[in-house]
Amino acid sequence: SNTASIIDGKAIAQQMRNELAEEVAEFIQNNSVTPCLAAVLVGEDPASEVYVRNKRRACEHANIDSQLHRLPADITQDDLLALVTKLNKDDAVHGILVQLPLPAGLDADLILQAISPSKDVDAFHPTNVGRMVQGKPRFLPCTPHGVMQLLDRSGVDTAGKHAVVVGRSDIVGKPLAVLLAARGVDCTVTVCHSRTADLGYHTRQADILIAAIGKPEFITGDMIKPGAVVIDVGVNRTDAGLVGDVEFASASQVAGLITPVPGGVGPMTIAMLLVNTLRAAQSLEQ
Numbered sequence: 001s002n003t004a005s006i007i008d009g010k011a012i013a014q015q016m017r018n019e020l021a022e023e024v025a026e027f028i029q030n031n032s033v034t035p036c037l038a039a040v041l042v043g044e045d046p047a048s049e050v051y052v053r054n055k056r057r058a059c060e061h062a063n064i065d066s067q068l069h070r071l072p073a074d075i076t077q078d079d080l081l082a083l084v085t086k087l088n089k090d091d092a093v094h095g096i097l098v099q100l101p102l103p104a105g106l107d108a109d110l111i112l113q114a115i116s117p118s119k120d121v122d123a124f125h126p127t128n129v130g131r132m133v134q135g136k137p138r139f140l141p142c143t144p145h146g147v148m149q150l151l152d153r154s155g156v157d158t159a160g161k162h163a164v165v166v167g168r169s170d171i172v173g174k175p176l177a178v179l180l181a182a183r184g185v186d187c188t189v190t191v192c193h194s195r196t197a198d199l200g201y202h203t204r205q206a207d208i209l210i211a212a213i214g215k216p217e218f219i220t221g222d223m224i225k226p227g228a229v230v231i232d233v234g235v236n237r238t239d240a241g242l243v244g245d246v247e248f249a250s251a252s253q254v255a256g257l258i259t260p261v262p263g264g265v266g267p268m269t270i271a272m273l274l275v276n277t278l279r280a281a282q283s284l285e286q
């Protein structure tokens, strides 16, 4: 029986972070300025605390400065906007990220639109989304960019291949569909979602299958074309631990290449945030 090869996201992310650290060192030497990421954390969501801590730690390892702006959950929209405006104007800050989700009562769209597009390292600002769709990206959103890097650095041939993306969120599925169909990547793309009729019919057509659903082990081996490349974006906390959106045991009997969870897409996301922070510093300083 077949056993898929593993795409080692942890190793690929580490390699990218090593490359980045060299570029950061060179940047600091040439500009006498250290790239700096400002993270804004509102309220006390435990998962958000972990994400922000991991992002700051990764910055530290890459020699990128980071600031943490902690705000109480009951902060007003105007006070949060005032902080974003202040960070936009602060020449020492190159990248700004507002950790989502925001507490109830705050309008995330409005806050994200207030971030200067040139400092928008999450790439959620409509200007940056629009530029990506037009094939002239300034920043790419971190998780979709991480998936594209995994494909590229695993030597996956994408031109003319049928990519099926399950999920259409603004953060993962939708941008991935755009990037996979972009000139130079050249996949033929199908986007599936909760209203898709006969999901398995579509997923079985996929040469490249991307699961970004948020449902534990939802994609099973019988839904996968033999030899397909399977990228599992899902991160689901269950009683059995952290699992993806793909049932790894059955999927790895059918797929040709597959990402594990954890150790697949997850480590790439933070690496791409560091890349965007350096790019922001480069374009603001040079």
Ligand code: NDP
Residues within 6 Å of the ligand: 143, 166, 167, 168, 169, 170, 171, 172, 173, 192, 193, 194, 195, 196, 199, 212, 213, 214, 215, 233, 234, 235, 236, 245, 265, 266, 269
């Ligand atoms: P969302 O909940 O925003 O989107 C989920 C998508 O899956 C929606 O488009 C939804 O369809 C679709 N969906 C839900 N149920 C089904 C179904 N039964 N059949 C087909 N499609 C379905 O999630 P995100 O996109 O934000 O995240 C997806 C997963 O990726 C989550 O597990 C999340 O934790 C993980 N994630 C991981 C990251 C990482 O760094 N590794 C970063 C970000 C997310 P509809 O639009 O119709 O509702």
